[in-house]
Amino acid sequence: MTLDSYLLVGAALFSLGLIGALSHRNLIALLIGIELMMNAASLNLMAFNRFVVTDPTTGQIFVLIIIGLAAAEVAIFLSIILRIYRAYHDIDAEKLTKLSG
Amino acid sequence: MDTLSLILLTTISPLACFIIAIIFLVQQPRIAQGLVLCGSAVSLLSAIGLLVQGPVEPLRFLWFQSGAIQLQFGFILDGASLMFGVVVAFITACIMLYSIGYMAHDPGKTRYFALLSFFAWSMLSFVYAVDLLQSFIFWELVGLSSFFLIGFWFEKPEAAGAARKAFLMTRVGDVGLFIGILIILQLVQNFDIPSLLDPQSGLSTQISPGMLNAITLLIFIGIMGKSAQFPLHTWLPDAMEGPTPVSALLHSATMVAAGVFLMIRLHPLFMAAQDTALIVLSIATFTAILASTIAMVDTDIKKVLAYSSIGQLGFMIMALAAGSLFAGVFHLITHAVFKALLFLCSGIYIHAYHTNSMAEIGRRGGRRLKATTFGLLIGGAALSGVPPLAGFWSKEEIFAQLGHNGFNIYMAGAFLAAFLTAYYTFRMIFLITKPDHAPASDHSHPEPMNMKAPVLLLTLGAIVLGFFGSNIAQGLGLMPQHHSVILMIPTVGIVILGILIAYFDYGRDNAPRTGFISKIAPLNTLFTNKWYIDDIYRVTIVAITHALSRILHWIEDHVLDGNYDRFGLGILRTGAKSTRIQGGWMQLYLGWAIILLAVVALYLGLR
Numbered sequence: 253m254t255l256d257s258y259l260l261v262g263a264a265l266f267s268l269g270l271i272g273a274l275s276h277r278n279l280i281a282l283l284i285g286i287e288l289m290m291n292a293a294s295l296n297l298m299a300f301n302r303f304v305v306t307d308p309t310t311g312q313i314f315v316l317i318i319i320g321l322a323a324a325e326v327a328i329f330l331s332i333i334l335r336i337y338r339a340y341h342d343i344d345a346e347k348l349t350k351l352s353g
Numbered sequence: 354m355d356t357l358s359l360i361l362l363t364t365i366s367p368l369a370c371f372i373i374a375i376i377f378l379v380q381q382p383r384i385a386q387g388l389v390l391c392g393s394a395v396s397l398l399s400a401i402g403l404l405v406q407g408p409v410e411p412l413r414f415l416w417f418q419s420g421a422i423q424l425q426f427g428f429i430l431d432g433a434s435l436m437f438g439v440v441v442a443f444i445t446a447c448i449m450l451y452s453i454g455y456m457a458h459d460p461g462k463t464r465y466f467a468l469l470s471f472f473a474w475s476m477l478s479f480v481y482a483v484d485l486l487q488s489f490i491f492w493e494l495v496g497l498s499s500f501f502l503i504g505f506w507f508e509k510p511e512a513a514g515a516a517r518k519a520f521l522m523t524r525v526g527d528v529g530l531f532i533g534i535l536i537i538l539q540l541v542q543n544f545d546i547p548s549l550l551d552p553q554s555g556l557s558t559q560i561s562p563g564m565l566n567a568i569t570l571l572i573f574i575g576i577m578g579k580s581a582q583f584p585l586h587t588w589l590p591d592a593m594e595g596p597t598p599v600s601a602l603l604h605s606a607t608m609v610a611a612g613v614f615l616m617i618r619l620h621p622l623f624m625a626a627q628d629t630a631l632i633v634l635s636i637a638t639f640t641a642i643l644a645s646t647i648a649m650v651d652t653d654i655k656k657v658l659a660y661s662s663i664g665q666l667g668f669m670i671m672a673l674a675a676g677s678l679f680a681g682v683f684h685l686i687t688h689a690v691f692k693a694l695l696f697l698c699s700g701i702y703i704h705a706y707h708t709n710s711m712a713e714i715g716r717r718g719g720r721r722l723k724a725t726t727f728g729l730l731i732g733g734a735a736l737s738g739v740p741p742l743a744g745f746w747s748k749e750e751i752f753a754q755l756g757h758n759g760f761n762i763y764m765a766g767a768f769l770a771a772f773l774t775a776y777y778t779f780r781m782i783f784l785i786t787k788p789d790h791a792p793a794s795d796h797s798h799p800e801p802m803n804m805k806a807p808v809l810l811l812t813l814g815a816i817v818l819g820f821f822g823s824n825i826a827q828g829l830g831l832m833p834q835h836h837s838v839i840l841m842i843p844t845v846g847i848v849i850l851g852i853l854i855a856y857f858d859y860g861r862d863n864a865p866r867t868g869f870i871s872k873i874a875p876l877n878t879l880f881t882n883k884w885y886i887d888d889i890y891r892v893t894i895v896a897i898t899h900a901l902s903r904i905l906h907w908i909e910d911h912v913l914d915g916n917y918d919r920f921g922l923g924i925l926r927t928g929a930k931s932t933r934i935q936g937g938w939m940q941l942y943l944g945w946a947i948i949l950l951a952v953v954a955l956y957l958g959l960r
Binding site for chain 2: 270273274277282345346348349350
């Protein structure tokens with residue numbers, strides 16, 4: 253296993269996440285896409301940590317913080333989605349255009 | 354009481370009444386008019402008290418000091434201010450009493466009485482002012498209060514226009530006056546009137562004659578505006594749009610008298626400036642003739658009286674310019690009384706018959722108002738200069754002065770004006786008392802007592818005041834002059850001639866009821882159109898101002914405002930366009946963000 257294969261998996265994962273985030277109208281699908289991208293970033297960090305950096309703890313701490321952040325972010329995102337649903341009875345991203353100029 | 358409290362009572366009580374009435378008594382007009390009348394009575398009594406005490410040294414209080422320049426507030430208590438202060442307070446009181454009847458049904462009564470009180474305060478403070486700047490402040494307040502009162506019925510466009518015209522025209526003069534005052538400040542750093550007039554160390558000893566001429570001429574421009582002298586006289590006839598008692602006040606003791614009084618105050622300066630005195634004399638003589646000729650043909654009783662005021666003011670200024678302080682003061686005082694009387698009489702007619710036309714008043718039975726017609730007759734005779742009424746003595750004094758100092762051309766002009774004065778005054782009297790056909794049924798109400806009392810009081814004044822000439826001269830600290838019988842003969846002669854011609858034209862049975870001047874068509878047209886002066890102003894100054902205003906308006910609209918508008922609209926449009934980026938579709942934002950990141954990453958990676 254080389255660094256390249258890890259990075260390839262990471263890039264694939266990121267692209268999938270990006271496509272999911274940009275193409276789905278459903279806010280929850282959008283959240284899943286964002287989570288995928290974040291995990292791709294974590295995977296990349298771990299790969300760099302494994303192959304490039306000498307001290308292995310740096311990347312692990314980094315990734316642990318990202319996981320913690322992602323958990324918190326999901327909680328906030330879901331509560332926002334809940335509020336949006338209560339207000340608009342819909343979670344279609346294209347219909348939430350109240351802030352358009 | 355001591356002098357200070359008396360002078361404070363004289364000047365402050367009208368102000369206090371004004372403030373109380375205008376703030377607290379708008380809903381209680383009856384209380385307001387009583388209060389204002391009381392204030393005016395207090396003011397009159399204390400002014401009389403001051404006069405009885407006699408002249409004393411000026412009272413001065415330092416207002417503020419800036420470098421060498423001291424500005425004072427204070428009171429001059431010499432003969433002229435003491436006597437004229439009493440006249441102002443007396444006539445104001447009479448007119449307030451009269452107004453109770455005249456304005457009985459007016460909704461704005463409190464405002465009216467409060468403003469009268471304000472007017473009285475400004476004028477009294479002006480009369481007693483010791484400092485030139487203080488004089489100027491109250492001079493402007495006099496102008497302001499007459500603006501308010503001329504435009505009292507401001508819902509009438511003519512009245513509002515007349516008020517504006519009066520304000521603007523006097524302002525033209527005031528600019529001259531103010532420049533004159535500033536030059537004095539520049540040259541001698543002193544505003545104190547008594548020390549400016551001091552013959553040993555005053556203004557005339559410190560500056561060159563040319564400068565003195567310039568200063569006095571500038572001051573005279575202010576007087577010209579205020580006292581309605583040619584060419585700034587056209588506001589005064591228009592000012593007739595105000596209530597008649599206001600006209601009476603405006604024409605007798607306040608406003609127009611302020612100009613003459615300033616000249617009385619600064620008389621030594623005018624005497625020292627020989628060239629100015631001659632210019633002033635010519636203007637005043639011309640004004641007197643001009644005004645009298647217009648009064649000959651006008652049909653509106655108030656307009657006739659207005660033009661006669663202009664003419665009589667011309668007489669006063671003539672007297673002052675010819676060198677006689679006494680004649681000027683004397684005529685100012687007698688004129689104040691008989692002109693107030695005439696205006697109050699005309700007010701009663703207008704109140705009773707609702708018309709300003711003299712012929713119409715006569716036809717509707719004007720002479721049935723006995724007391725008023727008596728007042729009109731006495732006032733008119735005094736104005737014409739019929740002996741032994743007030744106007745005769747003071748006018749005779751003016752002629753004597755003009756003759757004494759050898760101003761023969763001006764004296765001829767004065768005689769012409771006096772002749773015309775007698776003519777138009779008796780034309781007015783005959784038109785009212787000898788109507789061309791008998792009046793129809795009598796539905797006029799008799800004069801109410803509070804309108805009759807001031808008229809009778811002033812009638813008495815117009816009869817007896819002429820005999821107090823020597824007292825007035827003594828009050829001014831001058832020797833009373835001896836009347837020369839030789840001069841009296843032509844003076845009386847021209848008056849009788851004027852009355853006779855008026856009788857021939859209007860008074861006798863089967864009179865033609867057209868003036869002799871109508872036989873000379875061009876002159877008649879000229880006089881009827883008021884010498885075209887208003888029209889000349891309309892096509893020159895007014896038209897030029899309007900054109901200039903339109904140009905400036907265009908520049909403002911299209912250049913200044915236009916560019917500001919374009920600037921603002923540009924920002925608005927840019928905003929409107931740029932908001933389209935904010936579609937509100939956040940996945941698009943996300944896409945843009947990632948594309949941007951990718952570009953940055955590529956750039957950094959390829960570098």
